[in-house]
Amino acid sequence: MIQTAHGTIETPAFIPVGTKATVKAVLPESIATGGAQAVLANAYHLYLQPGADIVAGAGGLGAFMNWPGPTFTDSGGFQVLSLGAGFKKVLAMDTAVRSDDVIAAGKDRLARVDDDGVTFKSHLDGSSHRFTPEVSMAVQRQLGADIIFAFDECTTLVNTREYQVRSLERTRLWAGRCLEQHQRLAAEEPGRPRQYLYGVVQGAQYQDLRRRAAEDLAAMDFDGYGIGGALDKSMLGEIVGWVTEVLPADRPRHLLGIGEPDDLFAAIDRGADTFDCVAPSRLARNGSVYAPTGRYNIGGAANRRSYQPLADDCDCYTCRHYTRAYLHHVYKAKEMICSTLLTIHNEHFIVGLVDSIRASIEGGHFDEFRRQFLCGYYGPSAAATLAETGFGIG
Amino acid sequence: MIQTAHGTIETPAFIPVGTKATVKAVLPESIATGGAQAVLANAYHLYLQPGADIVAGAGGLGAFMNWPGPTFTDSGGFQVLSLGAGFKKVLAMDTAVRSDDVIAAGKDRLARVDDDGVTFKSHLDGSSHRFTPEVSMAVQRQLGADIIFAFDECTTLVNTREYQVRSLERTRLWAGRCLEQHQRLAAEEPGRPRQYLYGVVQGAQYQDLRRRAAEDLAAMDFDGYGIGGALDKSMLGEIVGWVTEVLPADRPRHLLGIGEPDDLFAAIDRGADTFDCVAPSRLARNGSVYAPTGRYNIGGAANRRSYQPLADDCDCYTCRHYTRAYLHHVYKAKEMICSTLLTIHNEHFIVGLVDSIRASIEGGHFDEFRRQFLCGYYGPSAAATLAETGFGIG
Numbered sequence: 001m002i003q004t005a006h007g008t009i010e011t012p013a014f015i016p017v018g019t020k021a022t023v024k025a026v027l028p029e030s031i032a033t034g035g036a037q038a039v040l041a042n043a044y045h046l047y048l049q050p051g052a053d054i055v056a057g058a059g060g061l062g063a064f065m066n067w068p069g070p071t072f073t074d075s076g077g078f079q080v081l082s083l084g085a086g087f088k089k090v091l092a093m094d095t096a097v098r099s100d101d102v103i104a105a106g107k108d109r110l111a112r113v114d115d116d117g118v119t120f121k122s123h124l125d126g127s128s129h130r131f132t133p134e135v136s137m138a139v140q141r142q143l144g145a146d147i148i149f150a151f152d153e154c155t156t157l158v159n160t161r162e163y164q165v166r167s168l169e170r171t172r173l174w175a176g177r178c179l180e181q182h183q184r185l186a187a188e189e190p191g192r193p194r195q196y197l198y199g200v201v202q203g204a205q206y207q208d209l210r211r212r213a214a215e216d217l218a219a220m221d222f223d224g225y226g227i228g229g230a231l232d233k234s235m236l237g238e239i240v241g242w243v244t245e246v247l248p249a250d251r252p253r254h255l256l257g258i259g260e261p262d263d264l265f266a267a268i269d270r271g272a273d274t275f276d277c278v279a280p281s282r283l284a285r286n287g288s289v290y291a292p293t294g295r296y297n298i299g300g301a302a303n304r305r306s307y308q309p310l311a312d313d314c315d316c317y318t319c320r321h322y323t324r325a326y327l328h329h330v331y332k333a334k335e336m337i338c339s340t341l342l343t344i345h346n347e348h349f350i351v352g353l354v355d356s357i358r359a360s361i362e363g364g365h366f367d368e369f370r371r372q373f374l375c376g377y378y379g380p381s382a383a384a385t386l387a388e389t390g391f392g393i394g
Numbered sequence: 395m396i397q398t399a400h401g402t403i404e405t406p407a408f409i410p411v412g413t414k415a416t417v418k419a420v421l422p423e424s425i426a427t428g429g430a431q432a433v434l435a436n437a438y439h440l441y442l443q444p445g446a447d448i449v450a451g452a453g454g455l456g457a458f459m460n461w462p463g464p465t466f467t468d469s470g471g472f473q474v475l476s477l478g479a480g481f482k483k484v485l486a487m488d489t490a491v492r493s494d495d496v497i498a499a500g501k502d503r504l505a506r507v508d509d510d511g512v513t514f515k516s517h518l519d520g521s522s523h524r525f526t527p528e529v530s531m532a533v534q535r536q537l538g539a540d541i542i543f544a545f546d547e548c549t550t551l552v553n554t555r556e557y558q559v560r561s562l563e564r565t566r567l568w569a570g571r572c573l574e575q576h577q578r579l580a581a582e583e584p585g586r587p588r589q590y591l592y593g594v595v596q597g598a599q600y601q602d603l604r605r606r607a608a609e610d611l612a613a614m615d616f617d618g619y620g621i622g623g624a625l626d627k628s629m630l631g632e633i634v635g636w637v638t639e640v641l642p643a644d645r646p647r648h649l650l651g652i653g654e655p656d657d658l659f660a661a662i663d664r665g666a667d668t669f670d671c672v673a674p675s676r677l678a679r680n681g682s683v684y685a686p687t688g689r690y691n692i693g694g695a696a697n698r699r700s701y702q703p704l705a706d707d708c709d710c711y712t713c714r715h716y717t718r719a720y721l722h723h724v725y726k727a728k729e730m731i732c733s734t735l736l737t738i739h740n741e742h743f744i745v746g747l748v749d750s751i752r753a754s755i756e757g758g759h760f761d762e763f764r765r766q767f768l769c770g771y772y773g774p775s776a777a778a779t780l781a782e783t784g785f786g787i788g
Contacts, residue, residue, distance in 0.1 A: 021723065025730045027424075050698065050723040058701060058717060066715040304444065307452060321460040323452060329415065329444035336419045336730055 002224075002252050002274070004070040004146035005193030006062055009037045011252065011273040012361075014259065014354040015072060016347050017281065020045050021055070021065040023347070024281050025339040028067045034316055034348035035355060040072035040276040041065070043140050043148075044079035048122050048129070052142035060144025071145040072276065074256065075136045075178075077152040077200070078228070080120040080129075081111050113153060115170055133177035141185050141195065147254075149226050150178035152200040157230045164204045172216045175199045179220055196223035198254060201243050204229055210239060214246035224252040227272065231258070237266030244271030259350055261377055265370045268357055280350045284342035287331050290349035292376045298342065303328040316348035317341075396618075396646050396668070398464040398540035399587030400456055403431045405646065405667040406755075408653065408748040409466060410741050411675065414439045415449070415459040417741070418675050419733035422461045428710055428742035429749060432464035434670040437534050437542075438473035442516050442523070446536035454538025465539040466670065468650065469530045469572075471546040471594070472622070474514040474523075475505050507547060509564055527571035535579050535589065541648075543620050544572035546594040551624045558598045566610045569593045573614055590617035592648060595637050598623055604633055608640035618646040621666065625652070631660030638665030653744055655771055659764045662751055674744045678736035681725050684743035686770050692736065697722040710742035711735075 002009040009015075016023050016031055018039045023031050031039065041061055046052060058064035061071045111120035117132030131139075136151035152171045155164055182197045199222040203209035217225060225247050231239055236258070244253055252273045258264070259277025267275070280290070287298045291311040298310075309319035310327065318327075318341040330338040353373070360369035374382075396403040403409075410417050410425055412433045417425050425433065435455055440446060452458035455465045505514035511526030525533075530545035546565045549558055576591045593611035597603035611619060619641050625633060630652070638647055646667045652658070653671025661669070674684070681692045685705040692704075703713035704721065712721075712735040724732040747767070754763035768776075 020727045020729060021720070022729045022731045025734075027421075027731070027734065030421075049727055050719065054699060054719055054723065057699065058719060064717075064720055066720075305448060305451065323458075325444065325448055325452060326415070326458055326460075329448065333414045333443055335414060335416045336733060337416045337421070339730060340419075340421065340734070 002070070002147075002196075004038075004196070006068065006070045006146055007037070009070055009274065010355075010358065012264075012268045012354050012358055013037050013274050014264070014351045015040045015274055015276040016351065017041075017276050017278045018065065018067070019278070020049065021061060023343070025285065025336065025343045026347075028065065030317065030340075030344050031347055032067075032069065034344055035351045036069075036347060037351075038070035038072060038146075038274075039065075039067050040074065041143070041145065042076070042079060043073045043136060043143060044076035044131075046073070046143055047076065047139045048124055052139045056142040056144065062144070070147070072147040072254075073140050073143050073145040073149070074226075074276075075140065075149040075151040075200070076131055077118075077136070077149070078154040078256070080118045080131050081113070081154055113170075115173070117151075118153075133174040134181045137178055137181040137185060141182075145195065146193075147196045147198060147224065148182075149254075149256075150175045150197060150199045150222070152202055152226075152228060154228055155202065155204055155230070157204065157232065159204070161206065164202075164206060164209060168202055168209055168213055171200070171202050172213070175217055175220060175222075179222065198222055198224040198226045198252075200226040200228045200256070201247075202229045205232055205235055205239065207242050210242045211246055214243045218247050222251065224254060226254045226256050228256045233260075233263065236263050237270050240267045240272050241270040261350075261353060262374060264350075264354060265357065265374065268354070268361075269366070269370075275354070277350075280346035281343050284346045285339045287338070287342065288346075289342060290346050292373070294377050294379070298324065298327050298331045298338070300328075310342075310345050311349070314345065314349070316345050316352075318345040318348075396464075396541075396590075398432075398590070400462065400464045400540055401431070403464055403668065404749075404752065406658075406662045406748050406752055407431050407668050408658070408745045409434045409648075409668055409670040410745070411435075411670050411672045412459065412461070413672070414443070415455060417737070419679065419730065419737045420741075422459065424711065424734075424738050425741055426461075426463065428738055429745045430463075430741060431745075432466060432540075432668075433459075433461050434466035434468065435459070435537070435539065436470070436473060437467045437530060437537060438470035438525075440467070440537055441470065441533045442518055446533045450536040450538065456538070464541070466541045466648075467534050467537050467539040467543070468620075468670075469534065469543040469545040469594070470525055471512075471530070471543075472548040472650070474512045474525050475507070475548055507564075509567070511545075512547075527568040528575045531572055531575040531579060531591075535576075539589065540587075541590045541592060541618070542576075543648075543650075544569045544591060544593045544616070546596055546622060548622055549596065549598055549624070551598065551626065553598070555600065558596075558600060558603060562596055562603055562607055565594070565596050566607070569611055569614060569616075573616065592616055592618040592620045592646075594620040594622045594650070595641075596623045599626055599629055599633070601636050604636045605640055608637045612641050616645065618648065620648045620650050622650045627654075627657065630657050631664050634661045634666050635664040655744075655747060656768060658744075658748060659751065659768065662748070662755075663760070663764075669748070671744075674740035675737050678740045679733045681732070681736065682740075683736060684740050686767070688771050688773070692718065692721050692725045692732070694722075704736075704739050705743070708739065708743070710739050710746075712739040712742075 015038045016036050019042045021041050055064045111118050119130045133151045140148040151174050153167045155167050199217040201213045203213040227243055254274045255267050255272040258275050259279045288295050289298050289310050303324040306324040360366045409432045410430050413436045415435050449458045505512050513524045527545045534542040545568050547561045549561050593616040595607045597607040621637055648668040649661050649666040652669050653673045682689050683692050683704050697718040700718040754760045
């Protein structure tokens with residue numbers, strides 16, 4: 001359980017993403033009714049648009065977006081290096097192009113990382129900006145979320161090990177600067193509710209780097225820890241395990257950007273407490289629906305005359321009031337309500353899955369629940385493969 | 395007051411439009427909370443997509459779209475001739491091109507009207523379809539709305555008087571066929587709740603034609619009356635007055651496709667009971683906001699740092715929970731929630747305006763309320779002009 005100035009979060013918990021201070025396509029009440037305990041917004045996006053001062057003027061992120069519960073913001077570390085630098089394009093390039101220089105060291109049109117911070121261009125208008133640990137802390141203080149993240153360098157799977165080592169040292173130094181700046185800013189406003197600052201553990205796929213990063217950050221007085229970086233799906237549980245073994249047991253651990261069912265089981269098994277991911281919402285906007293028997297697309301012809309709900313036994317608003325036939329129709333007609341209704345369902349599905357995992361842990365039948373859910377969701381053979389490649393080891 | 399199988403409608407009332415079985419961008423509960431008593435969907439659109447049989451299979455329009463209250467469908471008469479025929483393109487042409495042939499008589503790519511019905515092409519896939527009075531009644535019976543409209547030929551302001559005369563006779567004959575077919579279909583299903591059938595008065599801007607059409611339809615046993623056709627805004631009150639003087643006093647009158655504040659006052663003054671219009675919703679999706687002081691765009695720079703609600707003293711969901719600064723932000727960020735929140739406000743504004751007009755009539759101060767509202771909304775000088783050109787005459 002995490003206690004914040006805006007309420008408590010029972011863990012493990014899935015936190016829906018509201019990048020630009022809105023969980024896309026839905027009213028906040030719909031997300032709350034669906035079981036969400038908190039939302040996570042993005043410091044990079046809100047810094048550029050509308051500006052952190054505008055959010056501060058409204059009384060902070062929660063008041064601005066009409067979300068009375070706990071809020072998170074991430075630091076912008078990932079976004080300045082991805083959106084600011086054409087990250088996805090780089091990732092999509094042939095892996096033969098592995099030069100770290102291309103990814104993060106001074107080419108035009110890309111973000112430029114130096115030991116002090118990152119200079120990047122706005123993905124909105126191309127204007128130049130600079131984030132440092134101190135700027136990120138100031139921006140996140142203005143945004144006013146209950147839980148904020150230290151500014152880190154998020155590397156990719158195509159960076160060399162040599163680069164990962166250099167980057168990790170930079171992230172360590174930045175973590176210290178974040179903590180100092182955060183404490184300084186908090187001291188200036190003694191009456192304000194405390195913001196919890198999480199340090200972010202990087203280190204890519206390397207066990208020694210991940211463990212060292214966790215040790216370094218554990219030695220600092222962070223309120224919690226983020227686990228970040230590009231993660232190879234097959235190693236996800238293992239990486240989380242390396243890190244959580246080292247981190248202090250009494251501090252919450254947030255796994256950044258993860259939300260697929262198998263990953264949630266694997267990461268919770270290894271000690272992760274909270275998660276955020278755009279997947280439930282993004283998939284919904286593409287017509288993709290979570291169900292206990294796996295994902296399917298509402299545009300499929302089989303749904304045209306189906307007066308069943310999206311998923312059997314689902315008690316979300318969408319499933320209580322709408323049939324697949326209706327949702328198929330509004331999908332084909334490109335009506336906005338399709339995104340709204342599928343987002344309500346998908347967020348409820350993933351939030352509810354993590355709630356069920358919590359209940360299974362409390363009830364002492366986590367392994368049984370995992371086996372049963374994954375067999376239903378991925379099919380027995382896929383679930384068996386998952387078992388071989390790691391799940392169930394913990 | 396109109397009593398239907400799904401509840402009563404206090405009149406005068408504004409009926410939000412849910413063309414394709416969704417009031418665009420909002421959940422039905424949001425519209426109900428905003429005060430809407432009924433919604434109006436479109437027989438042409440639902441016939442093409444998803445098909446009237448699909449809606450029937452769900453238990454009819456209301457059950458399909460999760461709207462438990464009263465529903466309307468229009469006949470498709472306007473849409474087959476507009477969407478099916480590139481109507482807007484024709485209207486946009488130089489008015490020198492007045493040939494009735496171009497508009498409605500057999501050119502490729504256009505709808506073809508004959509005395510029996512209309513052959514038209516789907517605006518979705520170009521496929522050919524045919525609507526007759528009998529088909530429209532069968533489709534609207536399958537859709538199952540509480541209030542349905544007779545199939546009519548909707549002419550334009552650029553048709554010649556000679557064409558209007560011919561068209562009006564056709565619409566009169568179709569009205570009789572609709573009534574017969576409707577009674578036949580109802581007799582086949584004696585247990586089903588009664589659908590009310592409204593005859594539609596056409597006649598364009600001609601007083602003699604409008605009065606004759608009203609007399610002809612008044613002589614038939616319709617449950618209510620629609621007033622249709624392209625209307626010159628400056629003549630709107632006058633045209634409604636010609637028609638309502640002739641129609642039976644105990645039957646409701648629905649003015650099709652009208653929703654601007656001055657038009658609502660003028661039409662209610664002359665005896666119209668219900669209204670539908672896409673304007674509140676369409677304007678919302680373009681960022682345009684109704685307020686007692688007139689419409690404005692949320693994208694305007696003045697809203698960037700305004701922590702005021704959209705309109706002073708508005709008690710809609712949007713105004714209770716969000717500032718202009720937030721709405722400006724989500725407008726600029728092209729977030730769907732902007733359309734949702736502005737639609738909630740705009741529909742509430744127009745629904746609430748008509749509710750206030752109803753209260754002013756009941757309280758005996760309609761003229762005072764009209765003067766006050768229109769001065770605030772259009773400014774004193776515009777309100778004076780409106781007075782000269784007709785308002786306040788009744």
